[in-house]
Amino acid sequence: MAGRAAEPEVIWARPERTGRGPKPAFTRADIAAAAVRLADAGGLDAVSMRHVAAEVGCGTMSLYNYVPRKEDLYELMVDAVAGEHELWEPCGDWRADMARVAQQTRSLMHRHPWLTRLMSPVYGFSPNALRYLEHCLACLDPLEAPYGMKMQLVGMLNGCVTSYVATELAAEERTRSLPWSAEQESAVRVAYFGSQVASGAYPRLASAFMEDPGPIDLEGAFALMLGRILDAFEPKN
Structure with missing residues (x-):
């Protein structure tokens, strides 16, 4: 039906790469790391699908096979940084x-x-x-x-x-x-x-x-x- 809104989905529930073809040349972790590097160097406004694609070495449209939306890219970035938290054995206090x-x-x-x-x-x-x-x-x-x-x-x-x-x-x-x-x-x-x-x-x-x-x-x-x-x-x- 024309104009129908896309259904919501969670990036983590999707396979690493959609569509057919050869084995993916990079992973979501690679994409997230590239986006984080760009943001650290130039701020969040420096992060675009085109710039991230260039950073990982692929075409912009190819990147959409891994990350369908820019919002998904942001989620990958937040998750990557969350992985930097040190998880220690609680001291009891x-x-x-x-x-x-x-x-x-x-x-x-x-x-x-x-x-x-x-x-x-x-x-x-x-x-x-x-x-x-x-x-x-x-x-x-x-x-x-x-x-x-x-x-x-x-x-x-x-x-x-x-x-x-x-x-x-x-x-x-x-x-x-x-x-x-x-x-x-x-x-x-x-x-x-x-x-x-x-x-x-x-x-x-x-x-x-x-x-x-x-x-x-x-x-x-x-x-x-x-x-x-x-x-x-x-x-x-």
Whole structure:
């Protein structure tokens, strides 16, 4: 029937290559690695079916035999990066293990800055993502809570880490585009903020500023965020 929408499918349920012909010259892993290299070098906008095909050494139309849609290519990329997670033997302290998971995810996102743009629950059930989720649940074995709540914890932690890193990356990108140093920028803005606080128009902000006038400690702020999230799931006596 003309105009009928294509039926949804999962890339992982498809064979590695459709159609007849000789044995495939490369694999999905090769395609994913090529796409990740392009994204690492030039950002997500540098990834196109044409550029990926050139990277692996085939024609663009041939690539569609392996990856039907660009969305499938993105899913391959996310799965490839998920495979970089280190899966260790849990130590028995669920808070320590989940804090380690979060720190590792943050490092991974800085290594692949484009990843924050592709984070989606839709890509959460690829092979490496499933191994990652199973590992997180193993880390949470000591936590007395139903699995539904444990999945909420993992999802909340991932969401907060993604948002935190996206903010960090945006600040870094802005700093690189400035014609002056980050220190100069900060000094000017702090001086302006101080003048506004001193005006008396913002008494609560003035009190807050007097309590802690120092620069923001990003590492400390990240650790504090993790602690607050984990506190919410700590069993109440």
